[in-house]
Amino acid sequence: MKVLVAVKRVIDYNVKIRVKADNSDVDLANVKMAMNPFCEIAVEEAVRLKEKGIASEIVAVSIGPKTAQEQLRTAMALGADRGILVETDEALESLAVAKLLSKVIEEEQPQLVLMGKQAIDTDNNQTTQMVSALTGFAQGAFTSGLEVADGQAKVTREIDGGLQTLNLKLPAVISADLRLNEPRYASLPNIMKAKRKPLDTKTPADFGVDVAPRLKLLKVEAPAERQAGIKVGSVDELVDKLKNEAKVIS
């Protein structure tokens, strides 16, 4: 079974972001970039399926700038067999990304598509569900458990208040939640080996997809700063402040 895994290049999750002085966007100049953490979990799940003999080939796909090759090499160092970069310097919206991924899926015909549930830059949480709608593949969003057998994927999903289990007919698109697995680190020999794995580069035009934005970003601002309050010296003082100053307990 072929597995396709989509990865996104984003700002490293440890970096504290800054808003540009002209409020046009977040400043990404000279900032450390990395694979989106949820995408790492998706790659790990694909690799585990291959180790179990369920997946036969793992194709990693990224849509982004030329430098997103780094994230595809990371995916290949972790165990993906080859990579496809759909190269664009535009920051594409989820719908455009979903359309491009759907075209890649049409060409590659995977039985399972694994993605992260959201990217930590735009926090949209949309692309997996859109890919599922556009391809007609079954949808398993926010997945924390996955079993694949007999042409079906049994997914455990994180929902408000607990967990839900669904049976999906393959082919299916699945988005990884935090607790699906704990991703491994790539070993040095595997990082070296990944440099020789095949990586194809395409463009949105190759797929004939209209990627024009639907939304205008009018401005980006820093959130209102919360002022640090005071330190209290004891539990008594804390209870007194909550009762008599903040008046949030009685």
Place this chain on the structure above:
Amino acid sequence: MSILVIADHHNNELIAATANTVAAAQLIGGEVDVLVAGQGCAAIADEAAKLAGVNKVLLADDAAYDHLLAENVALLVKELAVNYSHVFAPATSNGKNFMPRVAALLDVAQISEITAVESADTFQRPIYAGNAIATVQSTDAVKVITVRPTSFDPVAASGSASVEPVSVTVQNAGVSEFVGEELAQSDRPELSAARVVVSGGRGVGSSENFSHIYQVADKLGAAVGASRAAVDAGFVPNDLQVGQTGKVVAPELYIAVGISGAIQHLAGMKDSKVIVAINKDEEAPIFQVADYGLVADLFDAMPELEGKL
């Protein structure tokens, strides 16, 4: 302008976030209809009809919509959307699950988790774990939007709208099937709607030690939350996670216990009215957002706090 709000419900109860979403929809100006889709959900439709300012409630009662399976609900909403300029849903696990599908089927963008309505086509939403606020304007004919419930005060239950069955033919995509659910049993208030939340972090140390958190929470009638570190360590179930990828809460009082205050956690609670931090590390970043900070060992402070409440 006419707005369709998709109600969220679970276990025969209307999810409270639906009332916040109706409030957000009313800021657009125009008639607000509510869709209740599900199986055996007539009582929920009656409850939704009481939401103040609702024009009418559409009821789609069919096995295909049981458990709000994303594939089927999205097909239904897509058919209904032709009559509306906006489609809103709460950014709950159900809303996040089916709304992007609705957008894709309509060939429009989705705007996720809005926190403010500036005009009928312009909205604010947090990005980068709430470390920046983007103002975006939609150029699409239909605006498909999920709403962060804590950013809008809910409408009252003082209305009396009519309930009508939908005329759209039932659709079943037939690709997914509900197997079961494991829901946490709790008498405490629901985390995202609670007036007071007491959360524990890695510093709590173990699942047993979380009793310190539960005891203070019960004294205050509070919900219990947790940081990602506490959830990853297995101290509490994952639906208690507060943060960028967990629940977003904005209670009147948030008490963070043994939580250092990573930006991903702050993203989920920094809009709380009053924040209390209890941590033995006085350098912990949580103190930078806390109104009241107590530098103390939680194992001394929490039993004392419980005794004095």
